[in-house]
Amino acid sequence: MTDLPPGIGTIEGRAEVNTSSGVEPQVPTDPLVSAQADSFGVDARVDTTENVPDEPAEAERPSGPVRPPLPRIIAVANQKGGVGKTTTAVNLGACLADLGYRTLVVDLDPQGNASTGLGINIRGLQASMYDVILNDVPIEDCIEASSVRNLFVAPASLDLAGAEIELVPAFSRELRLKQALAEVREDYDYVLIDCPPSLGLLTINGMAAATEVLVPIQCEYYALEGLGQLLRNVGLVQKNLNPTLDVSTIVLVMYDARTKLADQVVTEVRNHFGDKVCRMMIPRTVRLSEAPSFGQPIIAFDPSSRGAIAYRELAKEVSGGPA
Ligand SMILES: Nc1ncnc2c1ncn2[C@@H]1O[C@H](COP(=O)(O)OP(=O)(O)OP(=O)(O)O)[C@@H](O)[C@H]1O
Ligand SMILES: [Mg+2]
Numbered sequence: 001m002t003d004l005p006p007g008i009g010t011i012e013g014r015a016e017v018n019t020s021s022g023v024e025p026q027v028p029t030d031p032l033v034s035a036q037a038d039s040f041g042v043d044a045r046v047d048t049t050e051n052v053p054d055e056p057a058e059a060e061r062p063s064g065p066v067r068p069p070l071p072r073i074i075a076v077a078n079q080k081g082g083v084g085k086t087t088t089a090v091n092l093g094a095c096l097a098d099l100g101y102r103t104l105v106v107d108l109d110p111q112g113n114a115s116t117g118l119g120i121n122i123r124g125l126q127a128s129m130y131d132v133i134l135n136d137v138p139i140e141d142c143i144e145a146s147s148v149r150n151l152f153v154a155p156a157s158l159d160l161a162g163a164e165i166e167l168v169p170a171f172s173r174e175l176r177l178k179q180a181l182a183e184v185r186e187d188y189d190y191v192l193i194d195c196p197p198s199l200g201l202l203t204i205n206g207m208a209a210a211t212e213v214l215v216p217i218q219c220e221y222y223a224l225e226g227l228g229q230l231l232r233n234v235g236l237v238q239k240n241l242n243p244t245l246d247v248s249t250i251v252l253v254m255y256d257a258r259t260k261l262a263d264q265v266v267t268e269v270r271n272h273f274g275d276k277v278c279r280m281m282i283p284r285t286v287r288l289s290e291a292p293s294f295g296q297p298i299i300a301f302d303p304s305s306r307g308a309i310a311y312r313e314l315a316k317e318v319s320g321g322p323a
Contacts, residue, residue: 067320068211068248070101073181073191075210077234080226081197084216084253086113087288089194091307092214092251094118094297095315097151100323101189104143107156108177108206109196110163115155118146119295128157132180133205134166139180147300152188160202167201174201174241178209189323199233207237212248214318217269219255219262219281224269248276249318255281280313 076089089105097103107114107129112122122128131137132154143154167173181191192214193206207213213234217223231247238245250273256262270277282288288307291298298308316322 067318070189071185071191071211072189073185073193073209073211074249075193075195075203075206075213076216077195077203077206077213077230078215078217078226079197079199079203079230080218080223083197083218083223084251084282085109085197086117086194087292088214088216088251088253088282088311089114089192090117090292091288091297091299091311092315092318093190093192094146094148094151094299095311096190096192096319097148098299098312099315099319099321100150101319102150102152102187103190103192104152104154104184104188105146106139106154106177106181106191106193106206108160108193108202109156110158110161111196112156112158112160113292114194115153115157116295117292118148118151118153118297120144120146120153120155122155122157125155125157128155128160130157130160130163133160133163133176133202134170139184143184146297147295148297151297164198164200164202167205174204174208177205178242181209190319199230203233204237204241207234207245208241210242210245212246214249214251215247216251216253217265219252219259219265221261223265247273250277251280251282251314252277253282254284256284278314278317280310280317282310282314283307 076085076092078085086109093103093105105114105118112120115122125142127137127142129139129142132139132142139154143152145151146153167176170176172179177193185191193210195203195206215227215230217227234245234247250269252266252269255266266281283306285305285307287302287305288298291301291307294301298305298311302308
């Protein structure tokens with residue numbers, strides 16, 4: 001382990017800090033959630049490596065993350081706020097669509113940022129993910145086309161915030177999204193689920209419905225805090241709800257080559273997660289933060305920008321190339 005400045009530390013060390021720092025799931029009565037306390041002692045690396053097949057010889061090893069068969073349903077999750085989940089779901093989704101993959105972005109965050117970032121007015125929705133999760137409305141009734149060919153969005157509205165509480169007494173409350181997606185999953189090559197910044201029931205629904213988890217990690221101070229807790233939650237969902245779930249992909253975002261700290265985070269994350277970490281790192285650029293206010297993914301807003309080039313490369317790496 002490299003010597004790191006205070007505030008970075010090891011992933012395991014971070015998890016210990018985090019469990020006592022009040023970052024808790026929003027629904028403490030959930031059995032999945034209350035089981036966490038017992039499993040916090042588990043090494044964060046265990047959950048992410050147990051499904052990895054025997055190592056192929058160096059020459060034949062594919063570069064980057066292992067690519068599962070289509071359709072791939074990817075939960076974009078990290079309970080830390082503002083780490084680039086939505087930016088990654090929207091722009092990776094747009095670039096996968098641009099490569100020819102039929103792609104659906106499911107907005108599971110009451111903030112509705114993925115929806116507005118794709119040009120949807122979340123105040124005038126006939127149906128939203130709230131109705132899908134709480135009222136058994138078929139998901140195809142809320143799916144809308146975006147301005148990018150092949151890219152669709154299942155939008156969220158503010159009332160989804162109530163779902164965390166309203167779901168508590170609901171039947172099969174952790175599997176609502178999985179059941180909803182079962183109706184449409186064969187219509188898409190990629191489904192990207194933009195999770196909210198919590199480990200509550202909405203994120204559990206996202207992970208239960210997914211075939212894999214993608215974790216964006218900011219190349220910044222405290223970026224690794226809470227990562228152990230996130231990985232253990234993935235492990236709990238895997239054990240209790242979704243046996244094949246795995247963290248397949250780590251994306252380093254908001255990379256600023258001018259800071260030494262960014263490279264230290266990159267080194268530590270690569271040491272821990274190896275091939276799961278995408279080679280392409282997403283740079284910190286103003287254009288990426290401006291695009292959502294125009295309701296456009298970066299490849300439409302500024303196709304030749306560094307952010308657009310980076311997300312295009314990321315999409316190739318994640319998918320293996322054009323459809
Ligand atoms: N690579 C980047 N360069 C510059 N700004 C970025 C980049 N990625 C994201 N941002 C900006 O950082 C902020 C947080 O990003 P984003 O909304 O994607 O994070 P999030 O994890 O989805 O947040 P939340 O937890 O609130 O859902 C946004 O204002 C976004 O525009
Ligand atoms: Mg978000």
